[in-house]
Amino acid sequence: METLPKEQLLNSLEHLVDGHLQQAIRHFQNMTAHDLLQPAYNGGWSIAQCLDHLNSYGHYYLPKIQQGIAKNIHLPPKDTFKSSWLGAYFIKMMDPETGKKKYKAFKGHIPAPDLDAYAVVAEFIQQQENLLIYLKEARSTDLNAIRIPISIARFITLKLGDVFQFVIAHNERHIRQAMRNVTDINKRILH
Template identity: 45%
Template sequence: MKISINQLLADLKIITENNIEFAESLLDQNNETLNFRTSENSWSVLECLEHLNFYGKFYLPEIEDRITKSRFSSKKTEFKTGLLGNYFANMMLPKAKFNKMKTMKTANPIHKILDRSVVEKFINQQHKMFELLEKAKTVDLEKTKTSISISRLIKLKLGDTFRFVIYHNLRHIKQAENILIR
């Protein structure tokens, strides 16, 4: 898939802005609402965000480090996704009927005692993501590569990493929205 770099970054910024807006609205909710789960084995709103915070803790420094150290400046106007990166990114997009996925045990926050600080941390991470999307304009999104959380041996194009992480955020924000609606 090919997409204009400006369009890609603009689309990802919009998703990130919407995530910030949603998370800020959660600050008006009480802990009982934020910790409500629809069943014993489902996640609460705070658990959805804590899961995203776990991945943000890995990906935000990884992305920032790769942008800072990249020796490939931005010269292209289009981004061409990688085969694996495109697959991972598209897998994360929320579907009309929510498709469940297994999460790694270390990234599963179920039954943790959580409070509003989870929301504040998520908001801070989303602001950092927005800042990194802005910085990404200066580097080649194809030649600049990042490691992924499950293996440092697998590298994705920076543009695909942004898509993967931000679509993953979107997926769990939609999940959190659905919990609040019930």
């Protein structure tokens, strides 16, 4: 595990989150509910289901991140971050560039087919805005010292820096999935 400058890591994560936010505003926010709820061409999740799945993880992780930062704001900030071996494993597994394997969604994170598509998109946008706030707040903390329990096994904790990277890699994975649906919808419209 390499040690990274904290500023460099947070800047790259903010860039990704801002990209997710802009895609949601530019593409998903302006689509019809019908298109947002349209199952993927290959039978996979609709755009709304992809976002609802991400929102379900946001429901768990965002309050934990906020609490972790608030409780540990007194810790002296550290200028570097080093992933734990477990954190690096989870990040690599979830990153769409390095983790090519498909995974089944865990119970509690499986989206329903009949969603309020506009509410799902609005919540996703709000969560990305909150994530940007927490990334900014994290600049004055120690990403190594704050520990966050993971959603699938709460007795296991990861460093805040690993949790940020995991959540954002997971978001990237499903944003790409949703964008493939946008491409499919646009192809159908053109034909």
